Amino acid sequence: MKIKMSDGYMYGGNQSLFGKNSLRSGCGMIAACDLILYSKGKRFIDFSEYAAYVCKFRDEKAYFHSRNPIGIFPGKLVKLINSELTSGKVRFISRRKFSAESLQKFIYSSILADMPVIVRVGLNGKKFPYRITFPARGENSRRGKTDWHYITVTGISDNGKIIFSSWGGRGESSCKMLYRYFGITGGIITFEDLTVPKKSKN
16 A cells, blocks of 8 residues: 655555654554555555544554553454454464465465455564665665564565565565564464465475
């Protein structure tokens, strides 16, 4: 979902635009709002409309009342998302259910079915490496590493390269890298329609 700004567009939302509390644990809120709006058919939206929805979600769902030092837990986020969906339901699937190969197959099937996948990158020692481009900042890009963070996977190639949204930018990495750095409590939030492939024994 592209969000129209005065100086270009954001690729998904950015928690830094929604108050100081959002800076610490707002990535789950943004991922949830992006997924909900996308499921309602929003593909290109003005920032004013997007911001109104995010603020409504934040306030009506008392999002930050459940805030904790490591962000909102996926089970709580699933309940908040499901309360807003008009069709279908989402669920959280732990990293333990996947191998690197089955995760790639699952994300590929989900994207093919036009269903973005929220990923929770949990605590891990080396952190998940990424490269992000920011369309609203003249295509400026940065590289970094992160953990305890929600991203939304919006695309995947045949060879496992993933595209994701985070901080209003378009990120790139690989599915193998994502699996490697899933970390403790990592996993995905996705629609219930798809079957999880059997975990590879390799």
